[in-house]
Amino acid sequence: MPETVTAAILVIGDEILSGRTKDRNIGYITEYLTAIGIDTREVRVVPDEEDDIVAALNALRHRYDYVFTTGGIGPTHDDITADSVAKAFGVPIDVDPRARAMLLERIPEKDLNEARLRMARIPHGAELVENSVSKAPGFMIGNVVTMAGVPSIMQVMLDNVAPKLKTGTRMLQVTIEAAGLKEGDIGTPYGVLAKAHPGVIMGSYPMMNDKGFYTRLVLRAKDEGLLAAAEAAVVAMVEAHKPARSEIVVTRGG
Amino acid sequence: MPETVTAAILVIGDEILSGRTKDRNIGYITEYLTAIGIDTREVRVVPDEEDDIVAALNALRHRYDYVFTTGGIGPTHDDITADSVAKAFGVPIDVDPRARAMLLERIPEKDLNEARLRMARIPHGAELVENSVSKAPGFMIGNVVTMAGVPSIMQVMLDNVAPKLKTGTRMLQVTIEAAGLKEGDIGTPYGVLAKAHPGVIMGSYPMMNDKGFYTRLVLRAKDEGLLAAAEAAVVAMVEAHKPARSEIVVTRGG
Numbered sequence: 001m002p003e004t005v006t007a008a009i010l011v012i013g014d015e016i017l018s019g020r021t022k023d024r025n026i027g028y029i030t031e032y033l034t035a036i037g038i039d040t041r042e043v044r045v046v047p048d049e050e051d052d053i054v055a056a057l058n059a060l061r062h063r064y065d066y067v068f069t070t071g072g073i074g075p076t077h078d079d080i081t082a083d084s085v086a087k088a089f090g091v092p093i094d095v096d097p098r099a100r101a102m103l104l105e106r107i108p109e110k111d112l113n114e115a116r117l118r119m120a121r122i123p124h125g126a127e128l129v130e131n132s133v134s135k136a137p138g139f140m141i142g143n144v145v146t147m148a149g150v151p152s153i154m155q156v157m158l159d160n161v162a163p164k165l166k167t168g169t170r171m172l173q174v175t176i177e178a179a180g181l182k183e184g185d186i187g188t189p190y191g192v193l194a195k196a197h198p199g200v201i202m203g204s205y206p207m208m209n210d211k212g213f214y215t216r217l218v219l220r221a222k223d224e225g226l227l228a229a230a231e232a233a234v235v236a237m238v239e240a241h242k243p244a245r246s247e248i249v250v251t252r253g254g
Numbered sequence: 255m256p257e258t259v260t261a262a263i264l265v266i267g268d269e270i271l272s273g274r275t276k277d278r279n280i281g282y283i284t285e286y287l288t289a290i291g292i293d294t295r296e297v298r299v300v301p302d303e304e305d306d307i308v309a310a311l312n313a314l315r316h317r318y319d320y321v322f323t324t325g326g327i328g329p330t331h332d333d334i335t336a337d338s339v340a341k342a343f344g345v346p347i348d349v350d351p352r353a354r355a356m357l358l359e360r361i362p363e364k365d366l367n368e369a370r371l372r373m374a375r376i377p378h379g380a381e382l383v384e385n386s387v388s389k390a391p392g393f394m395i396g397n398v399v400t401m402a403g404v405p406s407i408m409q410v411m412l413d414n415v416a417p418k419l420k421t422g423t424r425m426l427q428v429t430i431e432a433a434g435l436k437e438g439d440i441g442t443p444y445g446v447l448a449k450a451h452p453g454v455i456m457g458s459y460p461m462m463n464d465k466g467f468y469t470r471l472v473l474r475a476k477d478e479g480l481l482a483a484a485e486a487a488v489v490a491m492v493e494a495h496k497p498a499r500s501e502i503v504v505t506r507g508g
Contacts, residue, residue, distance in 0.1 A: 014457055017294045018425070019285025020472065021459070026280075026299070031273025040271045042306075045280070045297035048457070052296075075438040076458035077445030107438070115441025134460075134467075150460060171272070184329040184361070187369025191331030203268055203302070204330035205275070206388075206404060213388075218274065 002169035002222030005038045008060040011045040012053055012071040012081050013149055024151045025070045032158060037167035038066065048072060053084035061088070061144055066165065068158075071149030073138065075115040082139070085146055086123035096122035099137050106135040127164075129157045140164070169222040173253060174231045176217040178238045180246035182206070183215050189237050190217065197233065199226040256423035256476030259292045262314040265299040266307055266325040266335050267403055278405045279324045286412060291421035292320065302326060307338035315342070315398055320419065322412075325403030327392065329369040336393070339400055340377035350376035353391050360389040381418075383411045394418070423476040427507060428485045430471040432492045434500035436460070437469050443491050444471065451487065453480040 009029055015021035023045070030040045041064055046052040053072075060067045072081030086093035099120035100112070107116060119136035122128065129138035129145065131153055138147040138157040147157040178186075183206050194202040200221040207216050217234060221227040231250070238248055263283055269275040277299070284294045295318055300306040307326075314321045326335030340347035353374035354366070361370060373390035376382065383392035383399065385407055392401040392411040401411040432440075437460050448456040454475040461470050471488060475481040485504070492502055 011297075014455060014474075015459060015472065016280075017284055017297070018288050018474070019281055019283075019294070020288075020427075022281035026270075027273055027276035029273075030271055034272050034274075040273070041301060043265075043271070043297070043299035047295060074458065074460055075441040077441070077448050078457050111438070113438065113442060115445070116438035118441065119438070150462070152462075173274075184365070184367065184370035184373070187329040187331070187372065188367060191369070194331050201268065203332050204328070205269060206328055208404070208406075218269065220268075220272070 004222075005066070005166055005168035006041045006064040007033055007038050007066040007068060008042040008044070008064045009040060010053075010056055010060060010067055010069045011043065011149075012048065012069055013045075014047050014078070016045050016071075017047055025149070025154055028151065028155065029068055029070075029158065032162075034171060036162060036165070037170040038165065039168070039171065048078045048080060050080055050084050050087065053081065054088045057085065057088040057144065061142065065143060067144045069144065069146045070154055073119065073136070073146060073148055075118045079118060081146055082121050082123060085141060085144060089123060089125075089141055089144075091124045091141070093121050093123045095120045096126075096128070098128055102128070102130070102135045102137055129161045131160075132156050171220050171222055172224060172227050174219045174227060175251040176219070176231070176234055176238060177207070177249040177251075178215050178217070178242055178246070179211070179248075180243040181215050181238065181241060182213050186215065186237065186241050189241070190234070193230070193233050193237060197226065197230040199223055200230040202230065202234070258476075259320070259420055259422035260295045260318040261287055261292050261320040261322060262296040262298070262318045263294060264307075264310055264314060264321055264323045265297070265403075266302065266323055267299070268301050268332070270299050270325075271301055279403070279408055282405065282409065283322055283324075283412065286416075288425060290416060290419070291424040292419065293422070293425065302332045302334060304334055304338050304341065307335065308342045311339065311342040311398065315396065319397060321398045323398065323400045324408055327373065327390070327400060327402055329372045333372060335400055336375050336377060339395060339398060343377060343379075343395055343398075345378045345395070347375050347377045349374045350380075350382070352382055356382070356384070356389050356391050383415045385414075386410050425474050425476055426478060426481050428473045428481060429505040430473070430485070430488055430492060431461070431503040431505075432469050432471070432496055432500070433465070433502075434497040435469050435492065435495060436467050440469065440491065440495050443495070444488070447484070447487050447491060451480065451484040453477055454484040456484065456488070
């Protein structure tokens with residue numbers, strides 16, 4: 001039986017909601033989790049407001065196996081993620097000696113002021129997630145993984161926490177690109193095939209290139225046999241509908 | 255008195271959650287709405303599942319002035335956004351003669367098959383949002399604006415619906431970049447200033463360039479006077495803390 005492990009991503013930051021900063025973490029994390037066998041089921045972006053963060057965290061952590069947060073763990077007053085996570089879990093938060101020691105690897109003790117010590121505030125009971133880039137750690141408490149918002153730092157944290165996560169069966173994927181065929185040309189027969197192959201998630205995406213619109217069909221399943229059967233049926237259907245001499249490109253995996 | 259108009263964005267699509275497609279709409283819409291005086295307060299990404307879409311829509315549309323959805327309005331079986339919006343509002347949905355006429359501007363009647371007619375299914379009571387790129391319209395019902403997921407099409411829909419939206423006072427912005435100053439150097443005094451200027455949202459972002467880390471302080475307010483006062487106070491604080499001969503760059507607006 002394929003095993004399913006689910007996740008949500010919670011992006012925290014006014015700068016994402018104003019559009020001033022373009023998020024680069026959602027795409028990275030979803031792709032990363034897919035690759036290791038964790039299915040992202042929901043993403044939320046919320047402002048730097050404690051009530052909003054706590055409400056979103058509590059909604060997501062009870063619903064999914066893991067929640068990954070990004071943003072809001074720096075040294076300034078608007079970095080309130082760690083405090084919000086502590087509040088959501090109902091645990092105290094304080095300067096953690098292990099986190100303080102990590103900061104001292106990079107920051108001379110005389111510069112370890114009140115602001116910088118904020119980065120060592122960790123909810124009680126959390127495990128630290130190391131950060132080789134700037135040393136200030138992320139952490140994991142219960143099923144919530146709290147990471148930095150700066151992409152390069154988030155990425156090393158994700159690498160460090162990943163081996164500790166339980167993962168499910170990896171989703172296998174087949175992509176079928178049909179040149180010269182629009183979604184509307186095959187929408188009805190494709191829908192019939194989707195119903196006939198219930199173990200396979202079948203998506204359809206309109207694509208554009210310099211020759212105009214074409215269609216990308218994406219088949220996803222955790223069971224290789226089910227996926228192969230659906231692929232054969234879809235390729236046969238596309239063959240029957242496509243314009244003469246136009247290409248079908250089938251790509252497996254990735 | 256500054257007026258506030260709020261919005262949420264609901265991105266619908268398995269392909270975003272798997273990471274296969276990188277979302278390009280969130281950043282565009284948030285920036286666009288900020289520019290016209292609408293504050294995005296929340297973003298969610300959900301899969302192509304009716305229950306998830308309906309639940310998210312109902313949570314968001316009662317909480318914010320507008321909800322903008324992207325994705326899931328094409329001709330295939332996985333395009334279930336219009337039906338989900340109808341369900342959330344408790345209204346019937348059917349092929350809309352106005353939408354069908356729009357499709358006929360691009361699609362010969364003989365090709366207007368069952369699949370393509372899905373794109374003319376519009377919840378009762380909705381206004382259409384025109385799409386000059388591929389003709390299949392989006393729509394607006396109540397405070398929900400439903401748009402395509404393809405960025406070029408979403409963008410023309412947003413242009414078309416924007417003049418019909420109520421907008422609030424635009425958020426003004428000042429960015430203060432302090433070379434050679436890290437967030438931790440000024441986190442404490444900056445937090446004190448943030449408390450002293452309650453009408454101004456003060457963010458702080460760690461930045462990196464080839465010279466290493468530096469800090470971007472972003473001040474946002476709807477009131478020009480409040481913003482100018484905060485700017486003066488923050489610039490004075492940065493001047494007092496920055497290394498000799500390092501630059502402060504102040505940018506107003508945008």
